[in-house]
Amino acid sequence: MPSQEIGMPIPNIPHAVSVTLPTWEATVGYEEGEDWVVSKMNSGYPRFFIHSVIQSLSKKIETKYGRDGERCMIFPSYKVAKRCRQFIKEKSEKSLVVRVLQLSTPAPANEEERSTVIEATIGVVFFPADVFPLAKNYWQHSGEGISSRMGEYISRALFESESRSISPSPRPSIRAANSNLKQELQVQSIQRKSPSISASIRSPSFTVSEEEIKEHDTFIEQKFGRVLDLxxxxxxxxxxxxxxxxxxxxxxxxxxxxxxxxxxxxxxxxxxxxxxxxxxxxxxxxxxxxxxxxxxxxxxxxxxxxxxxxxxxxxxxxxxxxxxxxxxxxxxxxxxxxxxxxxxxxxxxxxxxxxxxxxxxxxxxxxxxxxxxxxxxxxxxxxxxxxxxxxxxxxxxxxxxxxxxxxxxxxxxxxxxxxxxxxxxxxxxxxxxxxxxxxxxxxxxxxxxxxxxxDFAERSAKIDRTSWLTVQLLQKSPLISKVYYPKISESKQYYDEIKTATGGYGGLISFLFKEPHQAVAFFNAVNLHKGPSLGTNFTLACPYAILAHYQELDEIAKWDVDRNLIRISIGLEDPDELLDVLQKSLDIAAAEPKTD
Structure with a gap:
């Protein structure tokens, strides 16, 4: 079943994109920086939360190349690092020394190594520690930071092999990567083969039996081909x-x-x-x-x-x-x-x-x-x-x-x-x-x-069909004051002008409850994954305004974005199961007493 544990990655794999914020209160606590939430956030959406692998790599680079009082941020090229440096200098209120260092990993030494070794270059920006928030702003806004997989590779190539003195020209060990890959493929194959509420969404402590692994090996080969070959x-x-x-x-x-x-x-x-x-x-x-x-x-x-x-x-x-x-x-x-x-x-x-x-x-x-x-x-x-x-x-x-x-x-x-x-x-x-x-x-x-x-086309079509069923369920509920969806929007005519012959109306739905306390009760009760992102193969919910605009709730109201807005992104679950989960949560919300 979906994890309701704060800070758990969604899905529970090393390079997950989303993270669990299971209640309305937890989402508010995260936005307000409360320790009972923030201390448990070991993962997050990659532009907002720097992956632990990248954090570790940054510390190694700071230790080896940094000066006293400096921190660093890593980008996938020297040119991008210079853009970050320019941003920091322009936005800072004081004169700063901001340095850029370029580092490269070795190219493959022979044809055999081309499968596991790739020449890569990073640009590292060094800056005074107290302006880290500015660097983080660039990371978030530009989306140009290195990925966690790249960070993992760079860390092994530059430091792991070096520390073990394997050779003068360090070559990355791939054992850890293959272990992570095997886990991700196992989770991914189970998700796609059995896309029900209970099977497509795995708990944080899930286990995969040897029988399951054998059963899905053939599926993995057919669906994904062999393991990663660079x-x-x-x-x-x-x-x-x-x-x-x-x-x-x-x-x-x-x-x-x-x-x-x-x-x-x-x-x-x-x-x-x-x-x-x-x-x-x-x-x-x-x-x-x-x-x-x-x-x-x-x-x-x-x-x-x-x-x-x-x-x-x-x-x-x-x-x-x-x-x-x-x-x-x-x-x-x-x-x-x-x-x-x-x-x-x-x-x-x-x-x-x-x-x-x-x-x-x-x-x-x-x-x-x-x-x-x-x-x-x-x-x-x-x-x-x-x-x-x-x-x-x-x-x-x-x-x-x-x-x-x-x-x-x-x-x-x-x-x-x-x-x-x-x-x-x-x-x-x-x-x-x-x-x-x-x-x-x-x-x-x-x-x-x-x-x-x-299988993008197949998944997109199924999500579109389930989304319309979900919209109809929400429209029928006496608790809901408004449903936002392109097919029922005032701007539907403009969508239809650009809709493809076989296209649908997408998998994203937003809605408002007539009573704010019912929105909270629904969100806390609904047995789905809850966190940032959209378009996932599993249905994903969030109190959108709280999560994305907590510091400007009054301002966004001017643009018709209500602070109690809930957004759900529809996945590949069985439609009947998903609708049942939503209806049960609506029933719980209906029974929730209003408090002062």
Whole structure:
């Protein structure tokens, strides 16, 4: 059954993406930094919680290369580290000495080593310990930090072999990695083979019998291929780019829907770029625009977005015009101010649909305004996903978090950015990417993501079907005052204009109770995983406003985001079982007495 233990990774594997916050009170306690919660947080969402492997690596590097009073932060390239250094210096109120060190691991010595050894370079930023929060801000907002798998590899390559004096040119031991891999594959295979409430969500103390291991060995081979082989990382990335742009490798038995969801006849996988996180793709889109614009200007954030999208636009470059309601009246205001010359913008960023209110912007009208007033359009399609919606014709760049439903398994961070070949800005953008883009997506993460995403189409379709059943259940409940979902939204017409022929309305649902105390009772009672993230193969719930905006609850109310909003991301469980779990929790909430 789902773990209700604070701080447990979801799922219970070394590189999990989510973490358990099982009650409303625990979520508040986490946001307020209360020890009874924070002391138990041994894991967390990777952009907010630096993985223990990376923390350990940082301490080793500080010990060997740091100066007195310094701390460090590790990035996957020297260029990214320099961006972090610039951010720290710009945002600090005092003059600082911030150093950048580049470290590299050995390349494979022979053909045999290519399966387990890869040459890797990191950029390490050293700074005074008291400005660590600034460095952490960059890590969180940019999404450009190293992954836990990369940290694990770098640590072994630079320190473990060295400490054991194995050879003058240290080679990483892979025993620990293979052990972690075996555990992850076992959990993953059980989750996908038996996606019920009880079987797809494992407890923190789960055990796998020898019989289960033998039973799933064949499944693992058929579903995932052999264990990770680093020499195939390049091929894995090519497969991912093709999958994202709709040119599917039929040898992987993709569903017909996947083949139909082509991004466009002229789109090539060479216009698809991979990133270490979805936020990194949004950050880089903004970074590119700042650098290709003759004169960088403010951007518009259209609609209430995920928190760090707005932070990127606020903290990097000239600033942001925030049109948080993201409705037709907001577009009227934008058009009027552009026409009068009161507003001159570099770009418009939006989510399609938005997280957590599931609003869909009028992309056709936005595109017309962009062409008329010469600004870029960047669309984050994560919540909709490209099997359900086709936004590329209306955007110059399309970003997505592949961490979510594209992967599903909650065990790898990744992002993508797609350039629209029909964009009037395409040549300028492409030239910049050709000159400056770095592939920072770690090889092992690419191999995991390629395997995870092979059944993306099948999973997406099932999630869409179960989500609509869930919405109908919530709509019928007398306790619920409002349900947010693209199919029943006031902006449904704009979603339908971009919906693919075989697409659905996604797996994300938000809802409000008429009585706040019933929201708390429901959330505390519901027997599901509870924590950050979305798009996982298991249903995942959170009190969204509390988790993402606790310090600004009054402010977000201006944009119709209620402090008691609950968000659920639907998974692959049996629909009847999931609906039963939700109904039982609604019954508990109904019986909860109101207290002063």
């Amino acid at each position: 020499k195939f990382a390049k091929e894995a990335k090519i497969a991912l780019r093709r999958r994202i742009c709709g040119k599917v490798d039929k040898s992987h038995n993709q569903k017909e829907e996947m083949e139909k969801a082509r991004r466009g006849k002229n789109l090539s996988e060479t216009d698809v770029y991979l990133f270490p996180s979805g936020m990194a793709s949004i950050f880089y889109a903004h970074h590119v625009l700042l650098n290709v614009s003759k004169k960088p200007k403010k951007s518009v954030c259209f609609g209430f977005p995920y928190v760090d999208t707005l932070n990127i636009l606020k903290k990097f470059g000239p600033g942001v015009h925030f049109l948080g309601l993201g409705d037709d009246k907001s577009l009227d205001t934008l058009e009027s101010e552009l026409e009068s010359g009161e507003l001159d913008i570099m770009a418009l960023f939006c989510e399609c649909p938005s997280n957590p209110l599931l609003k869909t912007p009028n992309l056709k009208r936005i595109r017309k305004l962009a062409d008329k007033f010469n600004f870029a359009v960047v669309v984050d399609e994560t919540v909709g996903n490209f099997l359900n919606i086709h936004v590329l014709p209306f955007a110059d760049m399309v970003c997505s978090s592949l961490t979510k439903v594209f992967s599903g398994d909650s065990n790898v961070m990744a992002g993508s950015l797609v350039l629209n070949p029909a964009s009037p800005m395409y040549h300028a953008l492409k030239e910049y990417f050709n000159r400056e883009y770095e592939d920072l997506f770690w090889a092992q993460d690419a191999l995991w993501l390629e395997r995870n995403s092979r």
